[in-house]
Amino acid sequence: MIDHVVLGVEDIAASRAFYEQALAPLGVRVMLDLPGYLGFGDGDKPWFFVATREPSQRVHVAFSAQSRALVDAFHAAAVAAGGKDNGAPGPRPMYHPNYYGAFVYDPDGNNIEAVCHQPSAASPAR
Numbered sequence: 804m805i806d807h808v809v810l811g812v813e814d815i816a817a818s819r820a821f822y823e824q825a826l827a828p829l830g831v832r833v834m835l836d837l838p839g840y841l842g843f844g845d846g847d848k849p850w851f852f853v854a855t856r857e858p859s860q861r862v863h864v865a866f867s868a869q870s871r872a873l874v875d876a877f878h879a880a881a882v883a884a885g886g887k888d889n890g891a892p893g894p895r896p897m898y899h900p901n902y903y904g905a906f907v908y909d910p911d912g913n914n915i916e917a918v919c920h921q922p923s924a925a926s927p928a929r
Contacts (some may be wrong), residue, residue: 828876878905
């Protein structure tokens with residue numbers, strides 16, 4: 804079980820602006836704010852951090868979404884926050900039949916995803 808992840812970022816202010824907006828639809832917010840170090844979470848502690856240091860290179864982080872609509876909202880918010888589209892919301896059946904994800908590059912070029920593993924309303928549950 805992973806407890807937390809830290810990404811190195813070039814510009815903490817740009818990363819804060821991006822992640823605050825992109826992760827808001829998923830209920831993830833800033834929970835720890837220290838100079839050069841931000842912790843995001845959705846429960847009682849932060850579990851996703853960005854820190855001013857050598858930027859992480861080509862990391863892929865996937866955030867769990869409780870619905871396909873939240874994947875859509877994440878993608879729209881992330882693009883509006885300046886993220887670069889890397890895969891519009893949609894099914895990815897090559898991973899498994901109920902995989903629904905969206906991908907966006909963050910300000911440092913990391914591949915950030917929101918994914919829902921629930922079947923669509925039109926699909927029977929497996």
